[in-house]
Structures are given as C-alpha cells and as structure tokens.
Amino acid sequence: MTEILKGNLVHTPSFGRLETLPGGFLLLEDGVVRGLYRSLPREYAACPVTDWGEALILPSFADMHLHAPQYPMLGMGMDLPLLDWLNAYTFRTEARFTDAAYARRVYRQLAEDLISSGTTRVAMFSSCHTDATLILMEELERAGVTGYVGRVNMDRNSGAVQEETEASLSETRRWLDACRFPHVRPILTPRFTPSCTDELMAALGELARERDLPVQSHLSENSGEIAWVRELHPDCGQYWETYAKYGLWKPGTLMAHCVHSDSRERQAMADAGVWAVHCAASNVNLCSGTAPVRRLLDQGVQVALGSDIAGGDLLAMNKAVVMAIRASKLRQMETGEPFLTVPEAFYLGSAAGCRYCGGGAGFETGYPLHAIVVDDAAMPEPARSLELAERFERAVYLMDKRHIRAVYSEGRRVLG
C-alpha cells in the first residue's frame, strides 16, 4: 500500500546534519520510506494522505541501554553510593521478577511508557529470569517497541539474583529457543565482568559465535569498578580485554558507559566495531563522571544514547538527548572538547540506535518508518514566526508525552 504523510519534516540524515522540509511529503510503501518531497510529485496525487498539519514529524528515539526490571525503582535511591544502591534497590527489585504476574504488569506499563514517550527502538537488559524475559519481549512486541532484549547472566557477586553457572547457561539456551518475536530479538547479556565467572564468560562467547548473536554489557563506568576488574583479571591490561578474551568483543557489541575509556580502550572499540552507549543522566546521578563522547566519535567509535534506567531517571529519550548535551558542555568547560550540538545529540539518540538495529538514519529511503508526530502548538507563543530548525530544537528541549500525537514504529502506526 502506498501512502503519504504530510507535515513539517525534520530529520538528521547524517551525524550533525539537520534537514528540514516545511510542509513536506513522506512517501511510504507498506511502511517503508520511498521518498521525501518538498512538493508532491504528480504521480502520487491520488495516494491517501495523512495530513499532520502544523505538527512536526521527527524520527523516533532509540534507547540503547536500559534495565527493564529497574523500572519500578525509577527516581529512587539516587543519594546512595553505587554499591548501597545496588544492594538496597537494584538486586531486591530485580528479584521480584520471579513473579510472572508482576512482570506482566510492570513490563506492560514500561512498554506503553516507551511508546508514548516516542521510543521505538531499544537494546534492553532484562533480569536473570527466563520467563519474565519472554514476557518482557511479548509486551514490547505488543506495544510496538522493536530491537533487542537480553536475559542477564550473572553467576557471582550478584546478591539475591545470583545464578549457578550451569543454570545460567541452560536457562539462556531455553530462552533463546523460545524467542520467536518478529521485531524483538535476543542479545547475549553478561551483566558485567565482576558478576560473571571466567567459565560463564567463555561459554557465552562460544554461544555468541555458535548462534551468531550480538552482545551487550557494561564497560569502564566508574573507577572502583575498573580497579575491581583489574583484580579479577590481572592478566588483562584493560577492562575491555576481559571481554575480548572470551570472544565477546566483536562487531556490534554494545558497551554501556565508557566513562573512563582512555585512548587505547577507545581505539580497541573502533578497531573491533564495538559500540559505546552513552548514558549521561546515570553517569551524573551515580557520580561516575562525564563520558568522552567527542573523543569516542573522533576516534571512529559508533556512539548511541541510553536512558540507563534506573541509574538514569529520565525514560524519555528527548530528555536523555538534552542530558547528553549538558554533559558535553561540562566536558567542554573541563577539557575543551566541543560540546554536542542539538542535531548531533539528536542523531545519537535516534538515528544511531536505529542504524544499529538495521534501520536507516532519519527518514532514509528503503527503511521502515520510525517517527513521532509532535504538536508544539501549546508551547509558549513565540515572539516571531519560528524557523523549523528552531521548532525542532524547542521540541527536543521541551516536549513530553503530552505533545506526542502519534508514533510510527517499523512502518506501523502504533500510537495516535
């Protein structure tokens, strides 16, 4: 089916580049973008048109690092040091996901919250509970969220949610065999080096190779953690090598945080095709630091953004984009690295993750549409008529779910 969306189109077709088409036309064939036009070519004059009027049509967001079972503790425990936070909140909250009915309710709420906030792509940590993980994937699928979910592996230093090594592996295989979702795919998820024995890491590396699965984990979030990893792996010069040793450091591996990744670690990411996921709010909340995003980009590392709930308190990815800009301004003041502009940060929070998931950058031809329709009419009355680029910036800073009138995910209208 051929159809047209009409509205004020704004997108970032490449990093740092903003393209605006006031009153433009987006041509779709079965949900796949076939063209963007400033005026509609005559051959499409008879196609059905959805006219979004004065609203903005923007690419939707991709949240490439978040912990689904921490959604219930969003915005709590933020005054605690990392280890107390893990013990008082994180592990105890995650332990609740043995209860399938609870998992169903919380994950339905989370999936709906993601869509109504404009997030249609994710790379998500579940917990170590296989059934709850499958429920999570079902609920994402139902709401229209696409991307990756990982059942978490953790067989040491993990409090109430620690697994036996054998059980961790057999449950992972049971989970993988049960994954049959059209838009939500599995990703192997060793929690992080301190919570996985060498035996588990080796077996997961083998599984990744055998079933050709992507991998996600955490890297160089804070200095205490880095020192701990060094103790656990005295043979590894740097943190990343503990993943590389077991075949988990490979193209498409997602590494959250990278706050303290130095030039050598960054180069190892670029060389291997490993992605960094920048989680600015979490890094500040937990006093981890500000990640060297500009340096990662300059060294050729692919960077996407994550909300990292519940270390992060902002599920809405436009707020995560703004926090990435703020963190980059703080780094500029400290180190002189140029801050992220609005189009740059928006690209990292939308197109980057979309490309990771096999989609296009912005409204790229040949890829299923991922978009949000933003009604900014109720925002403060401006002093003069605004350029579309200005309305785009204002929407990134100010919008919340009340402004999001419709959401398209993988070519389907899933909200509004």
Next chain:
Amino acid sequence: MTEILKGNLVHTPSFGRLETLPGGFLLLEDGVVRGLYRSLPREYAACPVTDWGEALILPSFADMHLHAPQYPMLGMGMDLPLLDWLNAYTFRTEARFTDAAYARRVYRQLAEDLISSGTTRVAMFSSCHTDATLILMEELERAGVTGYVGRVNMDRNSGAVQEETEASLSETRRWLDACRFPHVRPILTPRFTPSCTDELMAALGELARERDLPVQSHLSENSGEIAWVRELHPDCGQYWETYAKYGLWKPGTLMAHCVHSDSRERQAMADAGVWAVHCAASNVNLCSGTAPVRRLLDQGVQVALGSDIAGGDLLAMNKAVVMAIRASKLRQMETGEPFLTVPEAFYLGSAAGCRYCGGGAGFETGYPLHAIVVDDAAMPEPARSLELAERFERAVYLMDKRHIRAVYSEGRRVLG
C-alpha cells in the same frame, strides 16, 4: 474558617531535615497553618476535612530567578555563545513587550504554567516595559503566584531594549506608583552592572533606600562578564563591589548565579545578608560552570534556586531541584564538596524562597499554606511498598504537571 487537609504530608522544616507524616493532618485557620498532626486532636473532629487519600502533600516551589519576557524563547538558541544568544534571541524577544496584547497572552500562559507546575513564589525579571510589567503582575496575581517582580533597568550595552537614563528612572517611578497588588510586590532590578551606567546605579541605590525596596540582579555568572565588569569599574576589586558602591548590596538583595564567586565574594554576601540564587540548568546550558553551592552554604550565605528561563530550559522547579543535585554531584567529582541530598536541594527549591518572601519553611505554623498535592499512583508499580521518604524522592525526580492534582498558594486553593 478552620479546616483540615488529610494526606501523606512530607516537608523540610529546616535545611537537610525531612519530616514525613503518613496519613497526617494539616490544620488551617483562614489558610494559615496552625498545626501538623499524626492523628487528629479530638477538638478538631467537627472541622471540614479535605481528604487527599493516598496522594502526597508537599510544600510548593519557589522560583527565585527567572526572566518572564524570555518565556517565548524557552528551549531555543542553546547552541549559541552567550553574546550571540543575547542578540539573536533575548533582546529581540524582550523588545516584543511594547505590545500590551502580546504581553497579556504570554504572561497569562506563563502564570498558568507556573501554577500548574507547582510554583507559587517567584522573584522575577520583567523587561524595561512599564505597562507590560504591570500586566505581568496582574496575571501572576490572577493565577495565584506570589512574590516579587522587577521592571528591568538598562541604559547601556543592551541592544534593542536599551533605555535613556532619565526615562529608565521616571518609568521606574511610574511603575512603583502603579504597583497595587496584594501578593505581587515590586523589586528594583538593575539588569547587571554592564548594562547600567554609574548614574543609573546611583539613582537606583537612592530609590531603594528612599522607598525601602529590595533589589535583584546578576553576579559572577561567567568569566567574560567578570572581566568586563573589571574594565568598567577599575576601582572595584570584585564584581560585588560595583553593587555595594551604590547602596544595592544589602540584606535581602538577590544575586543570581554566583558561579565564580570566590571565598571573599561569598563572605561579602554572608556579611551583608545578600542571597545567592542558584540556576543550575542555565549555568550548564550557557557553559558558565557549576556554582559553589556547598561553599556558599558553609560560609553562611542564604541560597535559593531559580529556573532562570530562558537561559534555563526547565520551568518546572522539581526539575530545577534535580538539576541542582546533578550540578552538585559534578562539583563533588571535581572538588570533593559533598553533593546536595534530595531533602537539601528540595529545601533550597521551596522553603528557602518561601522564607525570602516572608513565609515559613515547609509547613511551618503561623504562615499561610503553600503546597502541592501530588498523585503518584500512575508512576511505575514498585517492587515492594514504599516509605513516604522514597515516594517523596521519586516525586521530586519524576513528577510533572500531570501528577499535580491541586495547588495551594498563600492559603488559597488556586488549582484543582
């Protein structure tokens, strides 16, 4: 009239102290707080009760630095350097307020936005337009916002909105004579030293003394500004002395920012009873820095918070409280100064400004009620039943106007 509010009461009666009364009772007489009770004393059993059920009742917020005529440019121009931002957006936007009808529309929207976001106290900059300033005060009064508004004085270096010295003074007198509002009072507002001639500063100091008026301005926001002030006033060792020289540095003077105030400048504030208004979002957005809030407090300076729209992009003061916490965590990482806890930052964003305006700290007996009723039922379902202090923290981080069911200002219910 005696009445009772019932609900989950949480407030900060002093800096850093959180008091929680689950299912508590707040006794009001003609809107003035007369007592807080865990169970209702028998003599009040016949009083009318407003039962807010499971909702939280918290003190409302005080926004002690914001620019009303910059509301139309909220969330725009954030990638520009300060001077370009001033010229491309600020002065041109402020110039629109010669138009009374435009001022009426924008200020009505702003006043309603403040109340529905839970802000009932302000110290606000208007523009240099007398009539628009009176319209602003009327609209605040109508919506239920209380506090201070200043007609801005600026007779040099001020682009499209610069005034003649004489006109600035005569218009200020005309404005003062026309101020007849029960809850919104005038405050003298020299924009900042670089935009006021010595003659204007001297006359304003005289006016402040003569009519016993408070004063608000800006201090030590960024290093370029500080160098400029030094050039303009080679006789003054520090920025603050340019205000002191003209009688504007006195008890109750509000100074926004103080990002670069060193120990001597901080001591001068403490000694004179001058208040610092911390505007964390603005300071990051404009790459000014992070203010030494803990040091200001330790030296005995009174500190309140401001949204500083539109240098700040967050009108909702709970978000400004969270940004103050984030900025303090960044400073802790940099300097070791302990970060602001949630109760500390909440006190600065509510009780501090309320006390500045002559009110009480939290639900202090003897003062008119300023409160919000927060319904957190739609927040993520927790993994266990939460303590009231946890719900309070979560509300500070997550709430937006959808959660605010009612607002009380100066003892009157102004929303819900």
